[in-house]
Amino acid sequence: NFMLTQPHSVSESPGKTVTISCTRSSGSIASNYVQWYQQRPGSAPTTVIYEDNQRPSGVPDRFSGSIDSSSNSASLTISGLKTEDEADYYCQSYDSSNHGWVFGGGTKLTVL
């Protein structure tokens, strides 16, 4: 079993770039794909990144994902921040050792 650790909150100004990290506690970050979900207040989560760095159709290219084996972490980068990007963001990976799914604790993004 492993855990995914995210910063509790980040904030940045409109037009800037922000990066949210997701660190895997054990096992290689590259062992299983990482996904990122956006959850606006009162709404269900939606996928913004899947398979480490793929964007679903309809997600703007301001959103990008990557993994870094040296830090055993994944990152979600949002460039050209807009007020509509203000939301909670969750990373997620599949634990193939016990057929379960792991979520990070979530990061609240404030765009001010």
Place this chain on the structure above:
Amino acid sequence: QVQLVESGGGLVKPGGSLRLSCAASGFTFSDYYMSWIRQAPGKGLEWVSYISSSSSYTNYADSVKGRFTISRDNAKNSLYLQMNSLRAEDTAVYYCAKVDTAMAYYFDYWGQGTLVTVSS
């Protein structure tokens, strides 16, 4: 388009039972794994359970193992979660989600959720 609509949530006393349903449309339901994920008030997402396309395989989070049972009816395009011996800590919005298993095993579509409140 894919639609997932949960129902069955409500207020239940500790120790009670509740059955959640999820009606699916817009995709070939019988081809896909399905899952339940929950979110306690003000908290993060917690995976609860999954079921394979033909119901051959299921799995549960340790927090619900032995109390919750996931099932599906492919003829009715429906997913279920039977929740027994409910506890206050089971209070949450419960989401059903379609699982994409092509590569990443992730939740590509989510319902809007149904609220379960466990309180006396």
